Amino acid sequence: MTETAIPEPTPEQAALFARVRRMMLIAGLTTALAVAAVLVAIGYRLFRSEGSVVGADATATLPKGARIVSTGLAGDRLVVTLDIRGVTEIRTFDAHTLKPAGNLKFVSEP
Known part of the structure; x- marks a missing residue:
């Protein structure tokens, strides 16, 4: 070939x-x-x-006569809505450590 x-x-x-x-x-x-x-x-x-978060035990004291209306998560925050004798208050906590992060109180105008 x-x-x-x-x-x-x-x-x-x-x-x-x-x-x-x-x-x-x-x-x-x-x-x-x-x-x-x-x-x-x-x-x-x-x-x-950060891996899995280890559960933290915490006790939050509420004022007398307060009741929890709702709870939710917003980013890294745990949001708790309270009704305290007709006044609405929102308390936020750090979702990882459960330390208080802030309060927001709603009142009616007189």
Whole structure:
């Protein structure tokens, strides 16, 4: 069998091959950069997370005659709505430590 000779590329073909190689290199580097960014973001999230929160026991004293109307979570805060003898009050606590974070009292105008 005779071997078929592969002809040398013309200068235009050689320039095209070089351009395609350059574009493939750019595409490969861009893909590698994107994958690295995703891995860094995932790693950051994993190592930054505080893990599971250990339950804390706390006792909050309420004024006499107060009743809890509702509770809820807002971000890192536990929100408790109280009715204290007709006056609405919202108390917020840190959800992780259960320490008081603030009070908001609503009163009617006289």
